[in-house]
Amino acid sequence: RAAGDPLITEIQDWNRYLGEGVDVAPYGKPSEFEANVVRRNVPWLTADPVSSINFTPLHELDGIITPNGLCFERHHGGTAIINPADHRLMINGLVDTPLVFTMEDLKRFPRENRVYFLECAANGGMEWRGAQLNGCQFTHGMIHCVVYTGVPLRYLLEEAGVKTNGKWLLAEGADASAMTRSIPMEKALDDCLVAFKMNGEALRPEQGYPLRLCVPGWEGNMWVKWLRRLEVGDEPWAQREETSKYTDLLADGKARRHTWVMDVKSVITSPSPQAPVTHGKGPLVITGLAWSGNGTIKRVDVTLDGGRTWQTARLDGPSLPKALHRFYLDINWDGSELLLQSRAMDDQGLVQPTKNELRLARGENSIYHNNGIQTWHVNNDGVVENVEVS
Ligand code: MTE
Ligand code: CO
Structure with a gap:
């Protein structure tokens, strides 16, 4: 820096005057100089914002954790607004005892903290045929990485008692899209989590408040938000989001299905x-x-x-x-x-x-x-x- 830089030689306002006191923002916000660090959408990608996507500003972030307010959003029927007191999680189907949990019930199970990325299967989908969008926010921003707090799904399934022919699980959301996906029982019993906190605080409404399913390493679509029902069955259900969507059409016209793992x-x-x-x-x-x-x-x-x-x-x-x-x-x-x-x-x-x-x-x-x-x-x-x- 050149000698005589006024930022060094002159007293600045922030040095001369007292700043604002505590409690000006009971829930803190980023600096006003970071106003460009926001989720952004690509309006022409989808017909309507209630079934749409916006993107995490990866180019502005560092470390590995995505701040809650910057986690990309993908909803198929808008954000459901649910009072946790009114939320219920049902387990039914091939179980010994069908159960209904309140949020309070869920918080009495032993809980765990785990850091996972969530990537939408369609991340980079616009780039298949060539370079298209100018920014990693848009080419790669359907991803976030969060510390989740929740109950291992296994504990809830054990409580209900899965019958021996219970090989699959249907997870259903309470939103207007009623997102439903089939999950193999081995995965459900392995590392899935029923989460109610992200990065230490309650889930954000757009991330599925008050309850979401975490399906670690697997495509984001299976991470059902506003989770309200888990049905145990003996075969996959072939719902819309695992047939017409989230299957991979190959060159010969056949489709790969059950491609759950997000590759390296x-x-x-x-x-x-x-x-x-x-x-x-x-x-x-x-x-x-x-x-x-x-x-x-x-x-x-x-x-x-x-x-x-x-x-x-x-x-x-x-x-x-x-x-x-x-x-x-x-x-x-x-x-x-x-x-x-x-x-x-x-x-x-x-x-x-x-x-x-x-x-x-x-x-x-x-x-x-x-x-x-x-x-x-x-x-x-x-x-x-x-x-x-x-
Ligand atoms: N769950 C419900 N209930 N409704 C939805 O529309 N979208 C899915 C999944 N879970 C969806 C849902 C899709 S396609 C993705 S990629 C992730 O949620 C996105 O999670 P996020 O909004 O927290 O980023
Ligand atoms: Co998705």
């Missing part, structure tokens, strides 16, 4: 189209997120030249299964053009494919489960654009 994936969040390099050459922090529905991330490689040469990035922060992982590559930018990509590998040894590899395997009909490698082009001025390399 990563994206550079900065620099990215909404987070250009404004400081010129010299030290540059490249950062991004990696995740896998199979478990933890073992390694992330980053290329500056569109995949010709790769360097291993530094993973920093907690490495938790089925949670976001944060990576960094600290470089000295010489001001030349970059073709940035990241490639993640999970603890099962699965490696993120290129978009071309993915298209060869699955064709271009599907919008779901795009975990292909993302490319950002950085020009000499630091302007960043969504591109594809062949």
Whole structure:
């Protein structure tokens, strides 16, 4: 900084005058200078905002936890507003004792805290046929990662007593879309959670207040919000959201179904189209997120030249299964053009494919489960654009 910088030599207002006292905002808000850090939608994507989506501003965030007010929203029938005193969770079907729980009942079961990402199966769906949206908020922002507090689903199922032919579970939401999905009993008894808190506070209305199902590592659509009913059955139900939607149409016209796990994936969040390099050459922090529905991330490689040469990035922060992982590559930018990509590998040894590899395997009909490698082009001025390399 030049000598005589008035920000150093002159007393500023915030230094001269007393600030506001406590209690000005009983529920705190971000700084007014962060007003651009918001969820955003892409209006042409959907016909109506009640069955629509907005996106997490990944390019503005760091670490691995998504603040509650920035978790992307996906609803098929708008946000249900439910007084927790009026909320009920029913378990019926192939059980010894059908049960109905109030929220108070649920809070008397032993509870656990777990960090999980939730990714919509359609994340990146607009990018299947080529680079389209200019920003990782839009290409990758159907994801959030939250600390959930809730009751392991297993405890509730044990309380009801699942009959021996009870192999499937139907989870149903109380919203106007009555979202319903079939979940195999092994998964339900493994790591599913019936959650009522996110990041320490009550679920936000848009995230399913007062109760949501967590189906760790599996596609977001199964994480039923405003959870009101769990039916035990002996086969999957073939509801709309697991037949006409959330199945993957292949090139030969057949559809893959029951593709629940979210595959290993990563994206550079900065620099990215909404987070250009404004400081010129010299030290540059490249950062991004990696995740896998199979478990933890073992390694992330980053290329500056569109995949010709790769360097291993530094993973920093907690490495938790089925949670976001944060990576960094600290470089000295010489001001030349970059073709940035990241490639993640999970603890099962699965490696993120290129978009071309993915298209060869699955064709271009599907919008779901795009975990292909993302490319950002950085020009000499630091302007960043969504591109594809062949
Ligand atoms: N649950 C209900 N009841 N209604 C819904 O519309 N949308 C699903 C799922 N659960 C939905 C729902 C979809 S498609 C996704 S991706 C996630 O919720 C989104 O969760 P979020 O809004 O907390 O991001
Ligand atoms: Co979804």
